[in-house]
């Protein structure tokens with residue numbers, strides 16, 4: 001007798017309809033089985049687990065995780081029954097993709113978690129998420145703790161625009177180059193760093209970004225010894241503090257003076273003028289290259305001191 005094909009397996013526990021804050025809102029995904037759930041988990045304080053995460057962590061048929069021991073411990077601390085765990089870290093992620101796709105194809109839900117925080121943020125998951133999307137399955141995030149966002153929100157520095165840099169290269173020369181490339185960035189910068197490299201990082205950041213830049217070292221977020229040190233980079237570099245505990249470093253963006261110092265603005269102004277573009281196009285061209293706002297670019301184009309041909313003394317001033 002020919003074997004009957006295996007019927008798609010339902011999720012181990014039926015999912016309830018999503019509860020939306022706004023009754024008119026549609027919460028996607030939860031109706032269709034065979035989805036990859038990206039579940040954020042605490043970064044130090046167990047109480048930061050969400051109600052939705054608690055429900056999904058138990059109802060999925062398998063969990064792809066960075067370290068099975070850490071995830072098993074999390075389930076134990078949360079008093080949840082763990083489904084089968086699939087080890088999925090940076091060295092075996094490619095190999096685990098097929099296993100996850102097979103489960104999704106059979107109609108089973110799979111979760112992805114990392115050891116702490118949001119999966120796929122400075123953690124494994126990018127390859128798996130891409131493969132799941134390409135294969136036509138749903139990828140649904142369960143938002144929650146993320147060290148970068150927690151540090152930024154409490155930093156006191158501007159938050160309208162920011163760049164999440166994550167970890168810089170550990171090799172000093174590559175790290176300094178990466179910092180130098182960020183010297184003219186106008187927006188707030190958010191870095192992850194290991195505690196034993198913090199001292200070197202702060203010294204390099206002060207040298208490459210400027211010692212006067214306001215910065216914050218956010219340590220042990222959400223934990224008992226959570227601290228925020230807010231000071232200019234030079235002061236933080238001079239007294240980096242203890243070399244233990246997890247840290248996020250948030251650094252203010254470049255001021256107008258710093259942005260101008262980081263590029264040869266006068267040469268670019270001369271080039272913009274030489275192109276004979278209409279003022280608005282010249283200002284756009286200049287602002288994109290110098291990191292100046294459009295208004296600042298207009299002003300630089302109008303300023304005779306920025307044109308060596310119009311004002312020979314400007315050469316001597318530069």
Ligand code: SAM
Pocket residue numbers: 043044114116117118119120121122123145146147148191192193194218219220221222223246247248
């Ligand atoms: N996926 C995680 C997230 O969403 O934040 C980040 C994982 S990354 C491998 C680990 C880095 O995150 C640490 O080196 C540190 O820079 C930062 N980090 C994680 N937990 C933290 C905490 N409780 N306090 C401060 N920084 C933390």
